[in-house]
Amino acid sequence: MQQQATLQLAVAQRLGANGSTITDSILSDLAALRVATGL
Secondary structure: OHHHHHHHHHHHHHHHHOHHHHHHHHHHHHHHHHHHHOO
16 A cells, blocks of 8 residues: 555656646656566
């Protein structure tokens, strides 16, 4: 759950910063999360 919460927080921060690139941000965060968790 902690990782999901961290991901949501990162997405929320990026959405606030630049909503037009939110999809790219989500994909980048998911990729980073996979690397971080070894998946």
